[in-house]
Amino acid sequence: MSTPQPSMPQAQAAVPNRQPADGSSYRGYTSPIPIVRTHLGNAIASEWTKIRSVRSTIWTLGVFVLLVIGIGIGVAALIAANASPEDLNNDSPLSLGFFGLLLGSMCVITLGVLTTASEYGTGMIRTTMVACPSRGRVLTAKAVVFFAVAFVTTLVSVLVVALADVALLDGARTPTGQEWLKGTIGISLYIALLGLFSLIIGSIIRHSAGAITIMIGVVLAPLVIALFMVSQSLDGLRQALFEYSIPNQLSVFYSNSLTETGPSGWDPLWIIIGVTAAAFACAFALLEKRDV
Template sequence: MSTPQPPMPQAAAPNWQAAPGPSYPTYTSPIPVVRTHLGHALASEWTKIRSVRSTMWTLGVFVLLVVGIGLGAAALVSANASSEGLAGENPLSFGFFGLLLGSMCIMTLGVLTTASEYGTGMIRTTMTACPSRGRVLTAKAIVFTTVAFVVTLVSALLVAFADVAMLDGAKEPSGEEWLKGTVGISLYIALLGLLSLVIGSIIRHSAGAITIMIGVLLAPLVIALFMFSESLADLRDALFEYSIPNQLSVFYANSLSESGPSGWDPLWIMLGVTAAAFAGAYALLEQRDV
């Protein structure tokens, strides 16, 4: 009978360590590795907004409405009003009608800039490429606001110069009237579009967000028109004075009411509302799943 052999001592596990330097010292990646920043997100959003067909359609209709209605209103007034009747009129104010209708196009584009990505599922790709959600929302806001402001400013300037040339009997606008009737109102409409973009990010549904923004644009004025009771007079006046159509008219010193916002007040009001909505959208974006 054989004698059992004692167990062999186990050898200590080797302490493997990676050799210093790259694992593949002779390989060089053809793709440059750089730290991502806001500029990359801006380039991505600019590529998206200029490559989709909705941008060209909405901005094209916007320019058609602003220029067509603005020039048409001025031509109609010029053909039917005498020089005495035009005395004291601000020729820039005839651009109001086209900008009021055209603002719906800017609001629609603002909603589609964010909400459409949730409908198609593209938002997952966007967030994978740029995990910083706040950076994505900021880039969308910067690109869209810039596009909306530039297109609105160019259209407003074209209408303004043409209306001043056609309405000979009207007064010459002052420097402040030129600034408010072109740059001021362009900033206001760009902020209105940015508010639509933020609402689209919150609602995540294109049709729902567009409906909400059209209600914000028209509902206060329409509701005020049907408030006949004297007990509702204060509420009626507030809705009328702070409605978006009335705020747009303030930029032409042609307010529809004697009280309420004046001067540059509409711009500061819209800036405050948009900033509050943007903060809410930013907080929700960080908390919710895509």
Template sequence: MSTPQPPMPQTAAPNWQAAPGSSYPQAGYTSPIPVVRTHLGHAIASEWTKIRSVRSTMWTLGVFVLLVVGIGIATGALVSANADPDSLAGENPLSFGFFGLLLGSMCLITLGVLTTASEYGTGMIRTTMVACPSRGRVLAAKSIVFFAVAFVVTLVSSVLVAFADIALLDGAREPSGGEWLKGTVGISLYLALLGLLSLVVGSIIRHSAGAITIMIGLVLAPLVIALFMFTESLSGLRDALFEYSIPNQLSVFYANSLTESGPAGWDPLWIALGITAAAFAGAFALLEKRDV
């Protein structure tokens, strides 16, 4: 039969209120590292660091500037060298930047898709969401940074081409203030919205190649399909595809629409804004429901 052990003496609870100057922690300890409540500005700063530090941004924007400026100035020089000065009297010299901007839009589409879809491909989106659990804030920050970059680069390129073509085409008329606004700021806003739509599609599809293919098809397919609609029964659909195709909407900013009816003035900008807003709402809803 075992002998019962005497109860162990109770020890006093440790007193964490150490004496002044002691290295032990004290009650009410405050970390010297400031704790800041995060907001949209922090997410924007993070996305700005990302977009300016990856190679795809430099390559796509570099090719974009090369296409817009190179083709725009080359077109103006070619027309100036071969056209009769009298025939240029009624031409808007800003309109010769159309061809470079149309091709350059492919670069903005590619960059817009890569801004979101590439993170899903590499898995970096998990790190992004851990750092910023608010998914809507991440999408908003990406959109703000991309739109600002795309707009500024397009505006600078289009203004440079405009001044160069005016200098090359001596016989052309001087553009009005409204034509300057539409041919520089207006078309820059339109292309930035087109790139933003690509970013949203990349967030929805989550696959770079698939999203780029969809966006290039959206730009080129309506016009190409309309060219092969020869029957009279399809004339209404053919005209609608011509009128609302993206190349025709771009030409509206230079008052050189491919059709006599359809969008005019600033209509293409409002169309692009409405479509992009609807796509953004859909992307936000899917982002909240899906797993990362």
């Protein structure tokens, strides 16, 4: 026996919120949830929720703050207890923050890589791309959120160290306004951009351990390689590696460069901006061509 088919009015009544197709008047299903066009702000809010929710952010930034403040103040206290007043007049007390910041930069590099590469490792990047199909918007949102977090954290840390070092080294030379600006705002921008460059490398490599290894090599390898270049025929290359190594560029912000030539003033900041912009363009192009 064949099953009786419902009549046309009954079939239409069984499907709510639908109207028969009638040319341009057909509206289809009407969702009760309001439809809002998303924008970069929504992606930034999503990335902010991610970065403040994962444990890696708390651990890496916590270790960073401990290294920068602990080593910076510890070195100043040691010098204040053992140095003569004549020795204190040579350099700005702000330069003592260099040692903790160099070690702490490894934490910022690690967090930058994990911000992108960890999602590829866990497969969560697929969920991210489904929620926001615009891949360039996702990368931009990650970059904005990470840069803001890294800059604020670094600025607070170096400012605490700077104020503490000036107070501990009471007989030291008073830093100038330019030294204060470079030793706080300038160095914070540089560290945040270095971490942002690490984030981009993580997006390109898509492997956390590999990207972190590459970034550690970028930071330390030029200086280490230059130390072992003893041949006179390699003097030019050795000098360039010294001048443009990241430790030397960090020291430039404290007016205490490792070499007499090379970057000076605000040059390291322009260099890192150019390198980061080029890497971002490369990552953006690859992101549009690759499959997730």
